Structure formats: C-alpha cells, structure tokens
Amino acid sequence: MSEIFEGLKQAIIDGDEDIVEELSNKAIEESVNPVDAVQQGLIKGIEVVGELWKAGEVFLPDVMMSAEAMKVGLGILEPAIAKAGLSEGDSKGKIVLGTVEGDIHDIGKNITGAMFTAAGYKVFDIGTDIKAEDFAAKAQEVGADIIGASALLTTTMSAQKDIIEYLKEHNLRDKFKVFIGGGPTSQAYADEIGADGWAESADEAVVLADKMLAK
Ligand code: B12
Numbered sequence: 001m002s003e004i005f006e007g008l009k010q011a012i013i014d015g016d017e018d019i020v021e022e023l024s025n026k027a028i029e030e031s032v033n034p035v036d037a038v039q040q041g042l043i044k045g046i047e048v049v050g051e052l053w054k055a056g057e058v059f060l061p062d063v064m065m066s067a068e069a070m071k072v073g074l075g076i077l078e079p080a081i082a083k084a085g086l087s088e089g090d091s092k093g094k095i096v097l098g099t100v101e102g103d104i105h106d107i108g109k110n111i112t113g114a115m116f117t118a119a120g121y122k123v124f125d126i127g128t129d130i131k132a133e134d135f136a137a138k139a140q141e142v143g144a145d146i147i148g149a150s151a152l153l154t155t156t157m158s159a160q161k162d163i164i165e166y167l168k169e170h171n172l173r174d175k176f177k178v179f180i181g182g183g184p185t186s187q188a189y190a191d192e193i194g195a196d197g198w199a200e201s202a203d204e205a206v207v208l209a210d211k212m213l214a215k
Contacts, residue, residue, distance in 0.1 A: 004032055005041040008073060012045025013052075015065025017072045024076035034080040035118070035203070038111060042073045046107065070107050078114040091122040093145035093213045095179075096138045098130035100159035105152035108182055108202070112148060115202040121209070132159065132166035139176050145213055146197075148205070151182040160185070161193040177212055179205060 004027050011019035020042075027037040049066045052058040095116050099109050106128045113123045126138050139147050147167075151157040160180045167173040179197040180190050190198035197212060199205035 002040075004030070004037065005044070008037060008041025009045040009048070012042055012066050012069050012073070013048050015062060015069050017065075017069045020069045020073045021076065024073045028076065028080055034077040034084060035115070038074070038077055038081070038114075039201075039203075042070055042077075043111070046070055067107065074107070074110055074114070078110070081114045082117045084118055092120045093209065094122045094124065094142055095146040095148050095209070096124045096126060096135060096142065096144045097148040097150070098126040098135055098138075099128040099150045099152075099182075100156050100163070101129055101131045102159060103151055103153055103156040104128045105150070105182070108152065109148075109150040112150065112181065112202040112205055115206050116148075116209070119206045119210070121206075132163040135163050136166055136170065136172060140172070144176055146177045146179055146209060148179045148181070151180070151185060154184045157182070157184050157189065160195065164194050177209075179209070181205060 004023055007023045008020060011023060024037065027034065046066060049058065049063055053063050097109060097113050097116070099106055109125070113125050116123050124138060124142050124144065126134065135147050135149065138144070147163065149160045149163055151160050164173070164178055167176065167178070177196040179199070180195045181199055185198060187198050197205070197208045199208055
C-alpha cells in the first residue's frame with residue numbers, strides 16, 4: 001500500500017499524469033482507502049512541489065504539470081471517496097464551497113468538497129474566483145448551513161473577510177456558519193475576521209462542521 005502512496009507522491013512531483021492515473025486506478029482496484037491515497041500520496045507530492053517552487057528549484061510550468069496530474073488523480077479518487085461515505089438519506093447539512101475572488105487555486109477546495117460529500121453533506125461547489133455577493137446569493141438560494149471559502153494567496157485571504165462583511169451588511173450573518181481555509185489562513189486569522197470555523201485540512205473541517213451543526 002505504501003508503495004502506491006510513494007508512487008503517487010513521486011508522480012505528482014514529476015507531473016506524470018500517466019503514472020498518477022495508473023496508480024490511482026490501482027488504489028481503487030486494490031481497495032486502498034481513497035482518502036489515504038489522496039492525503040498520503042497526492043497531497044504529499046504537491047506539498048513537495050510547493051517547497052521546491054518556493055526554493056526556486058522548479059518553475060511555474062512544472063507546478064502546472066503537477067497540478068494537472070493532481071486533477072487526474074482526484075478525478076479518479078474523489079468519486080470513490082464520495083461512494084465510501086454515507087449513502088442516500090437526509091444530508092447532514094448543506095455547504096456552499098468556493099475559492100475567493102482573485103484566486104484560482106482549487107485543489108484544496110475540491111478535496112474539501114469531496115470530504116464533505118463523503119461525510120454526508122450536500123456540497124454546492126461554486127468554483128473559483130468567486131465574489132462575496134455570489135457566495136451569499138448561492139447560500140441563500142440553496143438554504144445553506146455553511147459557507148466555505150478557500151484562499152491560497154496572502155493577497156486574496158482578505159476576500160474571506162469581505163464575505164463576512166458582506167453578510168453583515170445584508171443582515172445575513174446569523175444565517176450561515178462561515179468556514180475558511182487554505183494555506184495562508186490560520187485559526188488566529190479566522191478569529192480576527194470573525195469566521196465561525198477554520199481547519200488546517202479537509203477532514204478536520206468535517207469534524208468541526210459535525211460538532212457545530214449538532215445541536
Ligand atoms: C498547485 C499550485 C498552483 C497551481 C494551481 C492549480 C489549481 N487548479 O489549483 C497554479 C500553477 C495554477 C498556481 C498559480 C499561482 N500560484 Co500557486 N501554488 C500551488 C501550490 C504548489 C499547491 C497548492 C495546493 O493545491 N496544495 C494542496 C492542497 C490540498 O492544499 P490546500 O489548498 O492548502 O488545501 C487543504 C487545506 O488548506 C484545507 N482547505 C483548503 N481550502 C479550504 C476551504 C475551507 C472552507 C476549509 C475549511 C479548508 C480548506 O483543506 C485542503 C485539504 O486538506 C502552492 C504551494 C503551497 N504550499 O500551497 C502554491 C502557492 C499557493 N501559489 C502561489 C502563487 C504565488 C501563485 C501565483 C500568484 C503564481 C503566479 N505568479 O502566477 C498563481 C496565482 C494565480 C491566482 N490568481 O490564483 C504561492 C502563494 C504565496 C502567497 N503566500 O501568497 C504558493 C504558496 C507557492 C509559493 N510558495 O510561493 N499555483
């Protein structure tokens with residue numbers, strides 16, 4: 001099993017879509033837990049890529065190849081994650097999930113969506129580069145319990161605050177729990193902007209939501 005994880009990690013670092021596809025399918029065939037394959041394989045790989053990029057050892061096109069390979073793997077593993085979760089029935093709650101305005105990073109958001117789906121939530125993924133008003137509009141439209149906003153850039157994390165301010169201005173703040181996440185964010189930042197929840201990883205976010213929505 002650990003060979004599959006190591007292989008996935010290395011294939012992400014190499015940006016090798018073919019090997020990612022092969023190993024992701026192998027993980028499914030061998031009934032490896034798809035959450036582990038994502039967390040111990042794919043995410044470990046993209047973390048290394050991030051470090052190499054920061055150190056100037058790889059360049060944007062390399063990162064893009066790794067991100068593409070990441071998508072191939074998630075395309076195969078996410079449906080398995082969703083299937084492994086609760087079957088039909090009442091959902092635990094509704095979450096509107098998006099990446100904030102000015103930010104196109106969506107890998108972490110997509111993983112967060114998959115984890116919430118697997119845990120029995122109904123997820124409305126509204127995409128990337130989403131304005132505060134569009135988060136609010138979708139949340140109202142579907143009667144969401146949670147708005148989840150992802151931001152990966154220090155220059156876009158202020159847009160998470162904008163969502164909270166927008167909700168306040170429109171007397172909607174008490175209608176939704178606002179969860180934030182993504183690389184540059186922290187519990188301290190969440191407290192500072194008045195978010196209801198922050199989590200370092202997608203599975204921790206689900207645990208937090210379960211606690212918060214359980215009356
Ligand atoms: C892949 C990547 C890209 C890809 C994105 C592809 C895609 N479709 O997403 C590409 C190559 C396109 C890209 C572009 C850019 N990137 Co980029 N990118 C990354 C990289 C390497 C990995 C990000 C990632 O996917 N991580 C893996 C996921 C699983 O982790 P995650 O997103 O943190 O998500 C987890 C948690 O945070 C949490 N979570 C995430 N969202 C949410 C939401 C909620 C509600 C909750 C509760 C939890 C939660 O759960 C997730 C799973 O556990 C990071 C490096 C890094 N260290 O993060 C840089 C990084 C984020 N990028 C960076 C930069 C600078 C850029 C560019 C500006 C580069 C440029 N000059 O053009 C552009 C930005 C374009 C834009 N306007 O958005 C910088 C940001 C620096 C900063 N502090 O602001 C980083 C940190 C790299 C670096 N070290 O310099 N990037």
